[in-house]
Amino acid sequence: MTPKVLFAATDTAWQEYEGHLGHALAAAGIEAELSPEAGPPETVDYIVYAPSSKLKDFTPFTRLKAVLNLWAGVEHVVGNQTLRVPLARMVDQGLTEGMVEWVTGHVLRHHLNIDHALSHQSGEWVRHVPPLARHRPVTVLGLGALGAASAQALAGLNFPVTGWSRTPRDVAGIDCLSGPAGLEEALARAEILVLLLPLTPGTEDLINAAHIDQLPRGAVILNPGRGRLIDDDALLAALDAGHLGHATLDVFRTEPLPPDHPFWAHPKVTVTPHIASETRPDTASEVIAENIRRGEAGEPFLHLVDRDRGY
Structure with missing residues (x-):
């Protein structure tokens, strides 16, 4: 089954990431349905997530395998009680x-x-x-x-x-x-x-x-x-x-x-206006694609958040 990937972030971020994510998924050998629109939530397998997203309730996503954070920081999502699947933070070269x-x-x-x-x-x-x-x-x-x-x-x-x-x-x-x-x-x-x-x-x-x-x-x-x-x-x-x-x-x-x-x-x-380190769409997309590949192959996800520690 082709995995469905929801990109839950801003419209600007989608414009920046769409091409890079598509390329990275193809390079990882993953044929996925990638969209900024959820459609039926019970059909979504992965959520690429920015904590600034309007999405706050993960309960309807009953088929969800993992949430893949776009940011290194997870403090705005790690405490979400509706999120009960693996959460991966962004570790990007x-x-x-x-x-x-x-x-x-x-x-x-x-x-x-x-x-x-x-x-x-x-x-x-x-x-x-x-x-x-x-x-x-x-x-x-x-x-x-x-x-x-x-x-x-x-x-x-x-x-x-x-x-x-x-x-x-x-x-x-x-x-x-x-x-x-x-x-x-x-x-x-x-x-x-x-x-x-x-x-x-x-x-x-x-x-x-x-x-x-x-x-x-x-x-x-x-x-x-x-x-x-x-x-x-x-x-x-x-x-x-x-x-x-x-x-x-x-x-x-x-x-x-x-x-x-x-x-x-x-x-x-x-x-300095929060410029010390910015997630780069090209390299970040490679990290996300690798985690989706791992999820589909039944391998452990990279960079999982420890909920007890908060990071």
Whole structure:
């Protein structure tokens, strides 16, 4: 039987993905019926899903084999009580490459003090020589696919990298810590802190006043992970007090970031508009097609979400 695949996302996303998904399914040897219209829900085998979709009730989809998330983040769907089939998050090489480039670029920007150089083109010959990378400790919170890849890229540039995760991980070339005591040590080391944790009840507001106080004075925070990992008020207070040197933020509690938000005008905050890593339709379609192939072959799905952990 030809599997029926529902694309549950925006019209714009469908226009971007239709051709790529069709090509990827054909390359995987899958002849599927792909549509943005559900038709009779009891005939749908797979749902390619964006959490921004209007689809919230999965109960009518009685033949459903899996929901394949278009985004890396699943916090807006993982708690849906009507979803009782396997949920796969997006782990895409293009997404990973984009995140590594953003993280590496901004770590180097702060390490080399490029902002200072750009703002002091006055004709005065003042030399500010940065330390070597091996003398600039970096901590990455979150050692999933994006965190591990970013940490290893930084270690490849000779930064001493500490990685932290809630449960023990082993990433080659990275000093991996875990648990509450490990978090304290990881923060205490971080001249540059990179946040790549998933958003769960256990990570929301993790970077609060108490944890910010554990960072070295002058530390820089980079957040391309989730906006709600940070207590915004605590962050602003630490920047104003001089405890933190800068924050470069790509994700926010409210997106788009409101024009009157204090982050926009703060001299120690850089805003990038959620561009650190974007799912690329061509490579993401290959991941989706492989999971559909696996489902049809009776093989285990890739990148399944652990409902208890929330990611």
